[in-house]
Amino acid sequence: MALLDRSEWYDIARSTNWTPKFVTDEDLFPDVMTGAQGVPGEKWEVYDEPYKTSFPEYVSVQREKDAGAYSVKAALQRSRIFEDADPGWRSILKSHYGAIALGEYAAMSAEARMARFGRAPGMRNMATFGMMDENRHAQLQLFFPHEYCPKDRQFDWGHKAYHTNEWAAIAARHAFDDLFMARSATEIAVMLTFAFETGFTNMQFLGLAADAAEAGDYTFSSLISSIQTDESRHAQIGGPALQVLISNGRKAEAQKLVDIAIGRAWRIFCILTGPSMDYNTPLHHRKQSFKEFMQEWIVDQFERSLLDLGLDLPWYWDKMIAEFDYQHHAYQMGLWFWRPTLWWNPAAGVTPDCRDWLEEKYPGWNDTFGKAWDVIIDNLVAGHPERTLPQTLPIVCNMSQIPICAIPGNGWNVKDYPLNYDGRLYHFNSEIDRWIFEQDPKRYRGHMSLVDRFLAGQIQPADLLGALTYMNLQPGECGDDAHGYAWVDAYRGRMAAE
Amino acid sequence: MALFPVISNFQHDFVLLLVPVDTENTMDEVAAAAAGHSVGVRVAPRPDKVVRVRRQGDADFFPREMRLAESGIRPMETLEFIFCDA
Numbered sequence: 001m002a003l004l005d006r007s008e009w010y011d012i013a014r015s016t017n018w019t020p021k022f023v024t025d026e027d028l029f030p031d032v033m034t035g036a037q038g039v040p041g042e043k044w045e046v047y048d049e050p051y052k053t054s055f056p057e058y059v060s061v062q063r064e065k066d067a068g069a070y071s072v073k074a075a076l077q078r079s080r081i082f083e084d085a086d087p088g089w090r091s092i093l094k095s096h097y098g099a100i101a102l103g104e105y106a107a108m109s110a111e112a113r114m115a116r117f118g119r120a121p122g123m124r125n126m127a128t129f130g131m132m133d134e135n136r137h138a139q140l141q142l143f144f145p146h147e148y149c150p151k152d153r154q155f156d157w158g159h160k161a162y163h164t165n166e167w168a169a170i171a172a173r174h175a176f177d178d179l180f181m182a183r184s185a186t187e188i189a190v191m192l193t194f195a196f197e198t199g200f201t202n203m204q205f206l207g208l209a210a211d212a213a214e215a216g217d218y219t220f221s222s223l224i225s226s227i228q229t230d231e232s233r234h235a236q237i238g239g240p241a242l243q244v245l246i247s248n249g250r251k252a253e254a255q256k257l258v259d260i261a262i263g264r265a266w267r268i269f270c271i272l273t274g275p276s277m278d279y280n281t282p283l284h285h286r287k288q289s290f291k292e293f294m295q296e297w298i299v300d301q302f303e304r305s306l307l308d309l310g311l312d313l314p315w316y317w318d319k320m321i322a323e324f325d326y327q328h329h330a331y332q333m334g335l336w337f338w339r340p341t342l343w344w345n346p347a348a349g350v351t352p353d354c355r356d357w358l359e360e361k362y363p364g365w366n367d368t369f370g371k372a373w374d375v376i377i378d379n380l381v382a383g384h385p386e387r388t389l390p391q392t393l394p395i396v397c398n399m400s401q402i403p404i405c406a407i408p409g410n411g412w413n414v415k416d417y418p419l420n421y422d423g424r425l426y427h428f429n430s431e432i433d434r435w436i437f438e439q440d441p442k443r444y445r446g447h448m449s450l451v452d453r454f455l456a457g458q459i460q461p462a463d464l465l466g467a468l469t470y471m472n473l474q475p476g477e478c479g480d481d482a483h484g485y486a487w488v489d490a491y492r493g494r495m496a497a498e
Numbered sequence: 499m500a501l502f503p504v505i506s507n508f509q510h511d512f513v514l515l516l517v518p519v520d521t522e523n524t525m526d527e528v529a530a531a532a533a534g535h536s537v538g539v540r541v542a543p544r545p546d547k548v549v550r551v552r553r554q555g556d557a558d559f560f561p562r563e564m565r566l567a568e569s570g571i572r573p574m575e576t577l578e579f580i581f582c583d584a
Contacts, residue, residue, distance in 0.1 A: 330512050337540075372512055372540040379538075392535055395505050395514035395576075408512035408540060416507060416514055416554055416576035425574055427505070427514070451516055455503060455574075 010052055014125045017041065033117040035184025039248040047120030047240045051233050058129050062136065065226045069140060072222040073147075081217055082148065087482040088280040088347030089215050090152070092208065093145065095280075095344045097158035099168065099272055100204070101141035103176050108134035110180035110188045114237065117185035120244070123237055127185075130193070130234030137227050144223055153476050157343035164472035167341060167450050168271075171401035174447065175264050186241055187257055194238025195261030199302045200269045201231050207277060207293045214285040239309060246310050258306070259314040260439060263432045266320055267400040274328025275335055278358070279349030280482070289361040291324045316432045323430075325362060326413075329369045330405035337376075338390045338403075340464065341471060342479035350377070351487045352494070364411060371409030380488045381495055390464060396449040398426040399433035421445060502566060504528065505576040507554060508536035514576065521567040525551045525560045532579045547581040554578050 020028050025041060036044070053061075082090070111134055114127035145158035161169045180192040205228035212221035245254040277290040288296075299321060306313060314320070336346045350358075350373050358365040379387040394403035395416070404427060406414045417428040421441050428434040437444050450467075453459055459470045468478060499522050506515045515535050519528050529549040537543050550559040554576040560569055571577065 333512050333540075369512070371510065371542065375538065375540050375542055387539055392518075393516045395516060403513050405513040408510055410510075412510050414507055414512060414514065416505065418554075418576060425572070427574075427576070454516070 006052065006054055006057070010054070014121050015045075016121045016124070017045065029117060029119060031184075033113070033184055034119045035117075035186030035188075036119045037186065037245065037250050037253055039119070039244060039250065041119060043248050044120040044123075044244055047122045047244055049122040049126050049236060049240055051126070051236050053129065053233075058132075062132070062230075065229065066136065066140075069223050069226040073144065073219050076219050077147070081219065082151065085215065085217060086282040086285075086347075087345060088282055088349065089217065089285075091344040091346055091482050092211075092276045092280045093148075093217075093220060094152075094154050094157065095272065095276065095342075096204070096208070097141055097145040097155065098161035098343050099172055099268075101138055101145070101158050102162040103172060104134050104137035104141060106176050106181055107192065108138065110134075110183070110192055111234070113183075114185045114188050118189070119186065120241070123185070123189060123241060126234060126237045130230075130237060133230035133234050137230065140223060140227065144219070154343050154345070154479075157477070160472070161343060165450075165453075166343065166471040166473065167396070167401065170450060171271075172268065174401045175268050178443075179261055179264055186245070189238045189241040190245075190254060190257045191261035192238075193235045194242060195258050196265045197231050197235035198238065198305060199262060199298065200265045201228070201235070202297050204269060204273050205231060206297075207273060207288070207290075210287045211277065211281045211285055214287060215282065239305075242309050242311070251310070255311055255314075256439060258311060259316070260436050262314055263316065263320075263436050264400070266323075267402060267429075267433070270323070270328045271331040271335070271402055275332040275346065275349075278328065278361075279332050279354075280347045283351075283354055283357055286357075290328055291361065294321075294324045316435070319430065319432060326368070326407045326411075327405075329358075329362070329365070330407065331402065333369065333372060333408075334394060334403045334405055336481075337388065338394065339479040339481065340390065340468060341473065343473065343477060345479045345482040347482035348373075348487055351490055368407050368409040368411040377488065377491050380485060381492050385485070393451055393454060393467070395427055396451050397429040397433050398447070398449055398452075399428055399436050399444070401449055402429065404429045503573055504532075504571065505574060506532035506535065506579055507576055508532055508541060508579045509581055510541045511536040512540060519566060521565070523566050524562065525564050525566075525569070526562045528566060528577070529579055532577070536579075544581050546584065548584045549579050550582045552578050552580065 029041065031038065108131050111127045111131035115124050115131055118124040118127055142159055145155045148155040162173060179196055180188045183191060205224045209221045209225045209228070212224070242254050245251070274290045277286065277293065303313060332349070335342060336348055339346055355366060355370060376388050394405070396402065397404050404416060417431055417434045419426045419428065419434055419437065422445060424445070426437065428437065448456065454462065459466050499520055502519050502521050504517055504519055506517045517532050517535060519531050529551050533549055550562070552559045
């Protein structure tokens, strides 16, 4: 039987809007769930998704993708890639799986909301596939680390992290709740698929895939490349939704959603991808610096996407670009210093060779971050590791839930961005974080950061052990230096020679 | 006497820190408490200097002998700790 070409039937088949008889249109598509901002249903009929696929095509392609990822895994199962990998690389895997796997599961719920409440038939159709994509991603990224659990208990956090009050898990939940779990269909289209996925997931999934291939971890490389092919398809749900909003006089509202989402996404990728690329990836396997990657993918490419849609650059664009030079270095220092509070073992990434690379990629690094690392290294060389372990809590940003930090040493620019709202004093990492809070204070005001919980007496005993217990970090799970401090030997030798 | 949390923004350090002090502490004692979490930890010691305390953004420091209870500082206010000539 001859089959019609997809283009000959697609538009009719996916035009599933109808006129309801038993309920009102408002009951069927309440604005609070659709987020259509008053743009009536017929205006959404022009929504035209750039990527079109049918269910049989989708199933066929996804089957091939799954077969590819699983067969690479099976073929390499008996190899010694895992055992032979640099410990810094294993830490990237642990942080990735813990931070991402269940986030994908949450994203499936978000796609489901678009599949039901998306105002345009094309959006609902694409989101149905997106929902299945995210389910696949959650399953893959739980199944792959599961194999490593008997070898290394920290891999259990691939599933466990989101079920705990570990601080990075709180940060991830806070951001993902805001970006897509507690948002309407249109907001999800704009904030999750356009801002988060078009803008940022390329970094974690393409940047790390390149580093993974360089590091010889073809299992991880093929896995996340496979995921990214889905992301690049369903990320296109947002663009046409933005076009509808803008052409119906809702540009200011759309711009605000985009600006909030980019600000929040930047924080997550800055702490997750930045240290992975510039510190945990072994020096000889690094393809690009995090800053170079940000310049290529965010400044050169995403900036064009924003402008092509008729949006403006976020008001804080230059401030964010300025952060490319330092914020992830500060996060790396925090991750390493508060390493017992992590479910992975962060690599310090500051051998003399690494520092030369950092200085080359980020001129002035030695005079700023290097100064603080010098003191840490001196303590390790002098046999005082206890001076390199946390004795108190860092102040956590009331938006990102990540410690408030910036440049130390001779470029010292650390600053609190406080806000007194409704009798409570909030603290933020930057003007960007504070601005996000100010856009909808009632939405954010009730959340208690880890520090707020500590001061409220929820963490007992009120010390590091109590904090680790609160975060559900068991002995054998707490992070420590990825290389067992072997990298300090280079400095020991130098100091002895001097 | 009462436990009093302040936020330390210590010169040359990279992060804001929670520092518990006491309402009866002088500013020098508050500075010493903050220094304990930064100096010799991530900030190189400067024995020829004293550490003075001021509100974030202020030009003037609190008097060294002023007690916290007299300073008007609120709990969880961000204080800057700056190396100064003795």
